[in-house]
Amino acid sequence: MNVDLFDFDLPPDRIALRPASPRDTARLLVLHGAATRDRHVGDLPGELRAGDLLVFNDTRVIPAQLEGRRGDARIGATLHKREGPRRWRAFVRNGRRLRDGDTIDFGAAVSATAGDRAEDGSWALDFAGDEPVELLLERAGRMPLPPYIAARRAADARDVADYQTMFADEPGAVAAPTAALHFTPELMAALEVAGIGHVTLTLHVGAGTFLPVKVADTAEHRMHAEWGRLDAVTAARLNTARAAGGRVIAVGTTSLRLIESACGDDGKVRAFEGDTAIFITPGYRFRGIDGLLTNFHLPRSTLFMLISALMGRERMQAAYAHAVADGYRFYSYGDASLLLPGD
Known part of the structure; x- marks a missing residue:
């Protein structure tokens, strides 16, 4: 596919230089099937269902x-x-x-x-x-802030905490799994009360996540490999949740890519440890996840291609146009979107 199909205009003032505070007050654009709703991350328990399972990446950013x-x-x-x-x-x-x-x-x-x-x-x-x-x-x-933030201000002491999720446990990432930055202990407690569970996996995000796509056709792009681990206990919980009618919701594209790397054609997730360079573009058949919570991504990026594969390219172009017009904050420290293709 032509990379130009995944382009869009983004005013520079939409790029967030600091996260929302408290973290779960960030805005949340919900796309559920054909419906679009403007919410906040703190509303997440009401947007999901009892039995759903959130999947977080527990990688920890190092001063890379x-x-x-x-x-x-x-x-x-x-x-x-x-x-x-x-x-x-x-x-x-x-x-x-x-x-x-x-x-x-x-x-x-x-x-x-x-x-x-x-x-x-x-x-x-x-x-x-x-x-x-x-x-x-x-x-x-020092903390490796994304280039679109580092170009506008220097990293400081606040970033040491701001650019780390509450799940950060396994050192090795050079970029944060930013969708999980929105979560707080209070929000996790509310999700538990609502019957929504969670598990963790590990994918050490590499600096390649920020590299632009330099080719004209997606078929010519080569992803950088990243190391990940999804253990047998986590795989069993994912499979059990779906078998019971729950949905597996990846928190961040890193979690999604590792689950899909560990999932077979039969829809069953298996233990996985090693490198993955999975590249998801429209036409891909998702096997292991039912939804995604993610931040707003760069134009022409592999991540915008991924969400276009999940929800449809025209749907995401329209959603991003709405987000720009309505003042949503973009990229690593910005707001989030909940993408649910529909039942």
């Missing part, structure tokens, strides 16, 4: 952005994906000044040696020393 020097050259690195105990794949700024075997000094007694450069432009970085890389990043790294 580093600034350093190779001699006189300034080098910026955004870690993308772990490849070993001390090796990470990274997207590098000013990479033309870097060669295989060069050492980059990131300050705070943190350094890494550049390895091979992959076809996607990312470099392998091997961190020196014996300390866990997570400790090195705590010293020298």
Whole structure:
């Protein structure tokens, strides 16, 4: 499909630079079948049904952005994906000044040696020393805000908490599963009272989630692989919920993509651990989920293609036009949408 089909106009002032406070006061655009409703995230218990099951991603964002020097050259690195105990794949700024075997000094007694450069432009970085890389990043790294926020303001102390979900437990992501940023303990308690359950899985979101689609046809785009794990107990709960008539609602596209990666043609979810590079576009047949709660996405992005596959491209174009006109806040710190294709 032509990538231009997934374009839309977004005024820059619709891009949220801070999250709503409290988090569950963010607005919620509900698309249920042909119906459209303007709500707030706190209204979610009334928009779902007893027996439904929400699926959260428990990945934890690490301070994955580093600034350093190779001699006189300034080098910026955004870690993308772990490849070993001390090796990470990274997207590098000013990479033309870097060669295989060069050492980059990131300050705070943190350094890494550049390895091979992959076809996607990312470099392998091997961190020196014996300390866990997570400790090195705590010293020298900073929170990796999305580029559309970082271009307008610097990351600060508020982002350390704001850009982490209440479910964050497994370190390894370089971007937050932002749909879950809207949830609070109070909202989770209200969902439990309403008979709506929840489970968690892990998918470590990579920096590739922010890379633009540079090809004209979706068939030519290649997704970056991300590591995920969905255990047998969680798989059983998903299958049991659907067998009992409940709906599986993915909270975020990361949860959705891992469930679909773990689901067979028979609609049964199985345990999964490993890399996934699933790319969902219109025409895809969803097997493991019945709905999605997600933020508003970039034009021409793989995520807008995914929600167009779930709800229909024209439906999503109209919904986004409504969201823009009605003042919804977009992207990672913005508002949310609940997408229910219908029964």
